[in-house]
Amino acid sequence: GQQLNQSPQSMFIQEGEDVSMNCTSSSIFNTWLWYKQDPGEGPVLLIALYKAGELTSNGRLTAQFGITRKDSFLNISASIPSDVGIYFCAGQLRGGATNKLIFGTGTLLAVQP
Amino acid sequence: GAVVSQHPSRVICKSGTSVKIECRSLDFQATTMFWYRQFPKQSLMLMATSNEGSKATYEQGVEKDKFLINHASLTLSTLTVTSAHPEDSSFYICSAGEGSKETQYFGPGTRLLVL
Numbered sequence: 001g002q003q004l005n006q007s008p009q010s011m012f013i014q015e016g017e018d019v020s021m022n023c024t025s026s027s028i029f030n031t032w033l034w035y036k037q038d039p040g041e042g043p044v045l046l047i048a049l050y051k052a053g054e055l056t057s058n059g060r061l062t063a064q065f066g067i068t069r070k071d072s073f074l075n076i077s078a079s080i081p082s083d084v085g086i087y088f089c090a091g092q093l094r095g096g097a098t099n100k101l102i103f104g105t106g107t108l109l110a111v112q113p
Numbered sequence: 114g115a116v117v118s119q120h121p122s123r124v125i126c127k128s129g130t131s132v133k134i135e136c137r138s139l140d141f142q143a144t145t146m147f148w149y150r151q152f153p154k155q156s157l158m159l160m161a162t163s164n165e166g167s168k169a170t171y172e173q174g175v176e177k178d179k180f181l182i183n184h185a186s187l188t189l190s191t192l193t194v195t196s197a198h199p200e201d202s203s204f205y206i207c208s209a210g211e212g213s214k215e216t217q218y219f220g221p222g223t224r225l226l227v228l
Contacts, residue, residue: 003156031214042119042206042219043157050214088156092217099145099215101208103156 006089006104013079014112021107022073023089031092032065032072033101036085043088047074079111115211116140119220126197127228133193134223136207142187143209147217148180151204163190197227 006023013019023032031050035043047058049065049072056063062075072089089104116139126132136146144165149157161182162170169182181193190209194201204224208217 031216033216035219040204040222040224042117042208042222045115045216045218048214048216090217092215099210099217100147100159100162101217103158106156 002102004089004091004102004104006107008107009105010108010110012110012112015080017079019076019079019083019109020073021087021089021109022071023091023104024071025091025102026070027091027093027102028069029091029093029102030069032063033090033092034061034063034072034074035088035090037088037106038085046087076109079109081111081113084109084111115216115218117207117209117218117220119207119223121223122221123224123226125226125228128198129196131193131195132197132225133191134205134207134225136190136192136209136220138188138209138211138218141209141211143190143211144187145210145215146184146190147208147210148182148190148192149206149208151206151222157206160192194225197225199227201225202227 004025034046037043047063052069054065060077087107090101092101118137120135146163148160151157160175163182163184165184171177184190206222208219
């Protein structure tokens with residue numbers, strides 16, 4: 001199935017550092033979503049973006065919907081150990097026959113105390 | 114709000130048996146639910162879209178006769194893995210679309226191990 005290109009694949013950082021990851025697609029979407037998945041759990045929604053150019057924050061997390069509608073980035077400021085997990089972007093094309101999500105390949109984040 | 118549950122959380126079964134997994138939206142109604150499969154160290158792959166009151170839409174390569182989906186109400190969808198084989202062992206996750214924007218919220222997943 002189709003997947004979005006997400007980078008970096010993994011990151012190993014020190015507590016307190018800022019983190020940035022991005023997602024690109026060859027197709028346009030009208031919604032971008034960022035999820036975090038802990039081992040053995042389902043993904044948890046972090047931020048939803050519904051408009052090109054939109055910049056949205058959720059605590060220490062900030063995400064932007066690219067102007068071209070083909071990309072998005074997620075920033076985490078002042079990382080803490082509980083930020084450890086796998087982060088997935090997902091693009092959604094709402095309003096058509098289906099609202100299905102296309103997922104990115106994931107970014108594994110490890111935070112050393 | 115926007116809580117989705119799954120049952121069971123894990124199941125072990127013998128090869129050839131069928132397994133049913135339930136997905137419920139607890140505090141909202143979902144016209145559309147989705148079923149994903151995730152193999153270790155991989156991303157989520159959509160298997161099918163479950164529409165309340167109508168037939169599910171399956172992704173290419175997913176056998177509809179093997180993975181039976183029923184969406185009988187606005188809060189419940191079920192996935193039945195029929196005649197399960199070891200290669201069906203995986204992490205199955207459902208999601209439900211909430212609100213006018215159909216934002217997808219995920220269940221906690223079901224770990225299936227077929228012996």
